[in-house]
Amino acid sequence: MTAAAPSPKANMGQPVPRYDAAAKVTGRATYASDMPLDNPAYAFLVTSAIAKGRIDRFDLDEAKGVRGVIEIVTHENAPKLKESKLFSNGGYAGTTIQPLKSADIAHDGEIIAVVVAESYEAAREAANRVKVSYTATAPSASFDSTGTTTAAAKGQNAQFKEDPAVGDFAKAFDAAEVKLTAAYDTPTQHHNPMELFSTSCAWMGDNLVIYEGSQFVYGLKHGVAEQLGIDADKVRVVNPYVGGGFGSRGSMTPRTAIIAGIAKRLGRPIKLVPTRDQGFTITTHRAETRQEIKLGANRDGKLLALRHEGAEVSSRADAYCVGGTKTTTRLYACPNVDSLVSIVRADRNTPGFMRSPPEVPYLFALESAMDELAVKLNMDPVELRRINDTNVEPIGGKPYTSRSLMACFDEAARAFGWAQRSPQPKSMSDGDWLIGYGCAATCYPTQMGPSAARVRVQRDGRTRVEIAGHEIGTGAYTVIAQTAAERLGVPLEKVAVFMGDSDLPPAPVAGGSNSTASTCSAVMMVCDQIRQRLFKAAMPAQSLTDRAKETVGLGQTPATQAAKGDRPLDIEKAFDALGVGVVEEYGEWKPEGAPLDSFRAMHNGQVRLVGGHAMKDQIAYAFGAEFVEVRVNRFTHEIRCPRLVGAFAAGRIMNPRTARSQLMGGLIWGMSSALLEGTEIDERNARYVNDNLADYLVPVNADVAGVEVILLSEQDDRINPVGVKGLGELANVGTNAAICNAIHHATGQRIRKLPVRLENIEV
């Protein structure tokens, strides 16, 4: 066994290699822009050079003169598209800013023209020759710009219903023995999945096929149909593989319907491969935040008062926010809590979810503040968490379904060697390097959504699972195949999984870490339906309880039968008894507490996730603890992070191999969020400056040394049938705080603004 495949502990599946491994190492895995098209035309986008104002005039003469140009589409001749509401208002779109609708410009980098040509090279050249005259108005870029407007999130964002509060914060804070007030800033970030935001559209008569990397094929299908004003049954979205999502492909962007409309007009398939820099403005991003935390505690460390205020930047058009206070106000025991989230509107494109949307920025603030409080109290930061650990969240008084936070802290601390830390800042060094140890908690809500699945079994045990789930790198194919193989009792090699196609039974958006819990629960339920049919056919009614029919795999012998010396179910006999060639079942699963319209919404591509703090009488989160070592060079101020250790508990682990990889990637994302990533904004022009992979820093191999992932065994029977909490967005939360806490330990300097670069260190 390699380190990549940890041995399973209790309540963990086998670390089998990925279902799609061979396809991915041979280049056979086909992503959106790999799909063959019949005589495609190539599209190239032209995007706005101003952030606010209007287009006065296009001069297209030169562009049209480029050999091979077929069509140039601007707002003057664009296909008419219907509006789609923001996903949070019951629509499909990630932005309501609709390019090519008028001469008005809402943000820098907005699509203002699409050039279509016989070749990619001709389309690109012509796009570069499109001349635009604008009337520009001074834009508001971000927090410090003039002309922004600020208002509470509550009341303008349909999904942000309440600023959590309990008790009397002001009074308790006033009376507290130890107080902390601190402000924290987090930057704009861009997902930058490796796959570009490509879209290909091909019509066959009235039927449209879209090849686009998507985290939600049903949402995209319905959204595009709505915009084109056609029946959703005529639209099919196909993407068996997605080259990374991280939230960027969860909701519909304007480009898809535009390309579909142009393809229809030209009667030809169109392939769009936008550039990397265009990706910064034609999709979404993580918005920058400004936060303030107030903590009041007893001398012994008990929290008495907590207030968390956050402001997030959104576009003029849309009131998007992540509102992480829903998590930070519930993480620790505290009787007096207050919070407020506001939205600042600027001349920007609408932000959206990016891996652990609320938790990454908001836990940076809380987990930094907890460390600051520990320093004030002269207390070990792990002990401060222990003192304030709770099994009941303080806002609604609801119990956590399970919570292994301190077990994670203890395991990770042991593996890390936390005991060797000398608590004084600047007290550890190695030559020119100041050494710091830091830690932080992580958590992420357990979420689930309604999902359907179809499973077909043949006489020889060959099994086919169909579900419109998404393989964005999480291991979805693998865990779905494992679930079916286990549940049916057939060998894993006999299971084929089909996903990433909106013609398959609907699955929820691959977001909010709900996929494994939702899709595997559905697959498990449908496998049980198959088993019941086969057992009923093969065994006389009275010889087997219904319970056994539901719980025993096809390859197993039910205990009652084993006693009689029976062998496992004879599948062939069962097929003969049924008189069929295949047994196929379709089923729809929904989580407990799902709204009444769940299944209808599921078929219409609308998200109905439940879980986290929004459950009726319980609250469900996965937890973890992260420990980091940083080294800061005394002279050059270079910051290195040689060790990242995380321990995580997330209910049942379907496959320790894919789970470990996701958590490992998450830890590295967390490091990146602390030390590397940040989109720089040109204040005057409200423009992203470092919109490419050389200037937008993401980790490369040399930035990453020791990463250790510890999977804790945890069983939670109160969340969903498979007992899975979801972990794709768990590990990159809190890491940013752990690193800043370690930098404080190394240097004595508290840094409250991300990312931390060497120029920010003043040793």
Next chain:
Amino acid sequence: MSDQSSSRPSGFDRRAFMAGAAGSALMPMTARAAAQDASAPAAQDPSLPVEVTLRVNGKDKRLRIDARTTVLDALRDHLKLTGSKKGCDHGQCGACTVLIDDRRVVSCLTLALAAEGQEITTIEGLATDDRLHPMQQAFVDNDAFQCGYCTPGQIMSAVACVKEGHAGNEADIREYMSGNICRCAAYPNIVAAVKQAAPEIMKG
């Protein structure tokens, strides 16, 4: 209020820089390609397609393409070899890495015309008779990918990294594999994979 008259040609500056930077190395070859084939109209009108023969995975492929076509786009759009990926088109990510005469190159910054007469090896040409190349097998064993989009580039780069003698220890592997971005951050597993495959590849 200001009145501007400009488009925002994405990548315009970089492209101009690219043409300048690549000019000295690439132009003579382009000229030679045109000169060798008198029927090639490239000399008269640069926007007309030119003929080029690329040797890919041991087979000669004759193409009529725009002279500006990169090796990457020639592979993907004209030869239907879509294993090599486009992640930036600017030489910044490594997703498009192929071997040209056994050297790893970013195929997005290499014009197809400039690769004429050279041996191009892509991810599709690595496995033999359905048997995975040791590096491919090592990537499977060590779970050295998640979404898989960077993987063809990582594997091609890794094969070259070993052959260059840059896989002797973990620090070297990390350094010499740093031209290939993996946004999923499978880095520790990639290092483990390169370590596993290196001895076998060196044995030949």
